[in-house]
Amino acid sequence: MSAYDAIEGGKSAARPETSGWLARAIHRNGAGYLFLAPWLIGFFCLTLGPALVSLYLSFTDFDLLTSPEFVGAQNYVRMVTADAKFAAAIRVTLVYVALSVPLKLAFALAIAMVLNRGMRALPAYRAIFYLPSLLGTSVAIAVLWRQLFAADGFVNSLLATVGIEGPSWISNPNYSLYTLVVLSVWQFGSPMIIFLAGLRQIPADMYEAASLDGASSRRQFLRITLPLLSPVIFFNVVIQTIEAFKAFTPAFIISGGSGGPINSTLFYTLYLYQEAFSYFRMGYASALAWVLVIIIAIFTAFSFLTTKYWVHYDD
Template sequence: MTDHATDPERAVVDDPARPGRGRVRAPHGSAPARSASLRRAMRRNRIAPYLFLTPWLIGFFVITLGPMLYSFYLSFTDFNLLGSAEWIGIDNYIELFTSDPKYLESVRVTLVYVFVSVPLQLAFALLLAVLLNRGLRGLALYRSIYYLPSLIGASVAIAVLWRQMFGRNGLVNQVLDWFGIVGESWIGNPDTALGTLIILNVWTFGSPMVIFLAALRQVPEYLYEAAAVDGVSKWKAFWHITLPMLTPVVLFNLVLQLIGAFQAFTPAYVVSGGTGGPVNSTLFYTLYLYQKGFANFEMGYASAMAWVLFFFIAIVTAVNFWLSRYWVHYDD
């Protein structure tokens, strides 16, 4: 029989459940072993998140942050890809606003495109979302059909199709010909070329529509029931119930679509053949930036343009959020 009091593999401790009575025996050294194991596990748990983040951090610093900082440096230099960068201070920024009328024209074209197409796009998206929210059968099918343009609207293929549709012998003029109307090349006319691109952006209303539809389905039904009891018309119910409940989603869609529209490039490049014509009527900001950087190899100047666009979008976004306090209603 083993004497537990002197057994080197066992230790005698008090039983906390029976103080003063009874003794329990535990393996000698088990508590320190468990403590060391716990410390090792905690170290592994602390390190694991950083190991998982490492690929993303490497990609962020190498692909995103590094090039951004380098382009910011280049914006203060005269760099044409063929020689070394020469520091010129803020000369590029001064030239943008004082000596380059084509740059100012690209700003004007972009502002018209953004502030006409985005409100129309959101209005159509909201209208379709309200109609689809009326309990239609096959809702998933309609939602997919209307969402499809958002997936392919910015593609080269759709831009090529758009160029053909609005060309002199395109589908639009063929339809007009049925009514005895002689059409022209819509993309070849400086007065209508930008309008075709605005229509293209409005056509891609599927993404905000799906978001509006999801928000509409979250509006409490009892609000409409109470309004109906009070004899409120459907229009007033929409204006005083639906729209205020949707304002956070309106802000979300507005910010996203503004950012995307300011950076639009592919449609203007394809439709105009990369020239921004006719007569600079489709010279988007990003297209002119591309011309400066990759056609004229003025990388310093193009970098300055990119940073002006970055700060302008940031300011517009900040202003939107600041103004939202006056019209966005959150369900507290």
């Protein structure tokens, strides 16, 4: 028997084992991968693929009409050193996040505590309070909000009945951002439902024991409700802050896509949209998008690092 015959014999002997392993793997996991296929296709084609392309474009000069031209870190350098609107967008967005998230969560927690006391038709109240969260990001609600806070809108008409002359809330840079904050707080339904579920998990006998010991309602809230609800608060803080950073529709509709007077409502996402679809600076817009990803990632990481100081779990 020659060496060639020995090698070929070894290959033919290995093929059934290899094919048998592959067949067993397909038989064992094929159904799982088949069910995962829609998600895998969506993840690689609609999420990961575009994200990687965007990362590449952030290092290029690209206007949709010509081929991308690699410029290195020029987009990021310009962003930090020579773009005043970038600084304005960062400032407006941070102010919006700092105001809207705490106010929304405080209002949502207050409503959840009222509903947790028990009342008739509780499912109906939950549905009614949750409705703004479903409608709040729609174009129709943004248009309605612009009409409410216009110079001759409903808010000023209501103030006029008590002798107060209201300003033009939308066109006045001193007030325009706060109208968007109020709109965000009005969308308190989603965190309210989560708070209500968390409140239902707190044992009632803890409040009974605290009452017997003479603890006031305020002390029960500080010593029982907040510590036991801290994991839910943490979840809501992270989710709502990310959503606030990504807010776009209200600012776009209410300001007419311009960012309001003196860039007072120039949200970061709105500025990104202007660079991409108004000026067709796709490379620069991609760099802006990745900076936003980094900002959100830093905030999320910081939130998780601080949990050991204020989030209390059962163990």
